[in-house]
Amino acid sequence: MAGRTLYDKLWESHVVRCEADGTALLYIDRHLVHEVTSPQAFEGLRLAGRKPWRIESIVATADHNTPTKDWAQGIRDPISRIQVETLDANIAATGAKAYFPFRDRRQGIVHVIGPEQGATLPGMTVVCGDSHTSTHGAFGALAFGIGTSEVEHVLATQCLITRKAKSMLVRAEGRLPAGVTAKDLVLAVIGRIGTAGGSGFAIEFAGAAIRALSMEGRMTVCNMAIEAGARAGMVAVDDTTFDYLRGRPFAPMGELWDKAMAYWRTLRSDPEATFDRVVDVDVSSLRPQVTWGTSPEMVVAVDGRVPDPDNERDPTRREGMARALQYMGLTPNTLIAEIAIDKVFIGSCTNSRIEDLRAAAEVARGRHVAPNVRLAMVVPGSGLVKAQAEREGLDRVFRDAGFDWREPGCSMCLAMNDDRLEPGERCASTSNRNFEGRQGAGGRTHLVSPAMAAAAAIAGHFVDIRRLV
Amino acid sequence: MNPFRIVTGLVAPLDRANVDTDAIIPKQFLKSIKRSGFGPNLFDEWRYLDRGEPGMDNSHRPENPNFVLNLPRYRGAEILLARRNFGCGSSREHAPWALLDFGFRALIAPSYADIFFNNCFKNGLLPIVLPENALDALFDAANVHPGFALTIDLERQTVATPDGAMQWRFELEAFRKHCLLNGLDEIALTLGHADAIRDFESRRLHEQPWLA
């Protein structure tokens, strides 16, 4: 028998039934819920007189709308407040395995708290009404984002109607140079295969460079699989996975842990397994990456220049580049290091975990934010990340350097709360999307790693972090 | 969900690749807890000259006269032409809700982002995939001929000009076609397999008791 991929194993172990045309009913183990994409699903359920199938699968939190300061005053935007209160009411009515509401000390970005609580486990199917659910694939789980109708479908049936994707292997070999991170790795992969390159695929990230990453780094990589257009991203289970999960609140314990580990060890692609597409990356000469445009594929190395549309032959692409440069207020051939910034955002489900904050703090330590930077904010991914950082004194490091130290949430990753860019403002951001208006109407986003964002805050423009470390 | 069978409608061309869901419906409108009312804010940042906020009276806002959907000849369009990777970005179902609420019944593009593509079907919005050269011809026609319309026949899986001069066939999964044609409730269909789900669940719990 031919070998099976990790994706094959995860898929096959969750198929309840399959139609002749390949449409499958897939069982869902973990359902993560947040306030933005769930209200219409709960309402639909109620209107149809249906009950949730398995309440213990639900882990919920409020993250997109929550403010990042003055928590004592509650949520001042009335429309945001209604959405968060609607989630409170829906969870109170239906129940959940766990709910971390606004101001709970464990509240945070849904993709940070799932793993942090051990609610994301290897071998699971994990869904959420949120595209960055791919993050959880870092644990050898099959995790993907769904729409609100599907949220309702999962609530009602514990299943999804879906089809198997094609498989892609991204094999990253070599050792990441100092100052070059998981974020740079995944941005470089997206730059190479494009934002539609993973369309129709589930991507497994493998190779020595991936195995050497911490769980935080693997989550960063899988988080951005969706920016390559992939349905899911995943990484095989190994000791790094176990070390992260052991002792987490919802992880199994004692005998069950041992039993689970024995199964989890099988969650890797067989050596003879074949993939529909293989992409090889050598990371040993990788440089820190900075996006210059309005799509994550518009990315160059920090020592590079803003590209010139005149050198692009494909007309749709050329027009797209020209439009992006105009939106971004950039001139072709400008050195990336000469681009001055107005704001810095360190946060989001891509880069707001403790390791990210440590990396940024290392750069900020003993230095100060440049005078031309109006705001440099650090938004931890969860209340527990924030508490951990404070135990380590990172909040002091940031504050002393002139950064704002905020409460957890999505914040300026998508600017649904008060944290946003003003028109024309330029931001070095550790988030995952640089779309037009993503961080505020007219705002200009450059995606970078946490260390690169911190360095840009200090210098007032992009700098090559390798010169600092 | 309303069934989709045959739609004949005016065609509007949106000539950009990688149109993302933040562009289709900006985040400030995601604060609604309803499924309807998103149409006036479809493509908000491109369509209006001021900054849109939820609760505004959109009929008094200054429109961007250059945005394609604001051109008089494309008003009332029901079919949207787009370029590759349409709907990339977030999982927000507000994107198809807004397109439908605005009046679109079908989209035609060379490719779509996965979650968006899925979300369309759940709401009776038909995302048709045609090859790049077909799109080039369609964009040309929509630019050149005012009032350019198309007829989409889901049963026959065809896109054609009303006079039949141009015609293409498109592919579609059998299950999706069946659901769309009949306006079926997928949850009810799945609940028809409740026994199979329960069997699966008990087997899973036996093999992986830590998932209780």
Ligand code: SF4
């Ligand atoms: S941090 Fe940003 S990308 Fe992540 S879940 Fe929140 S809004 Fe979405």
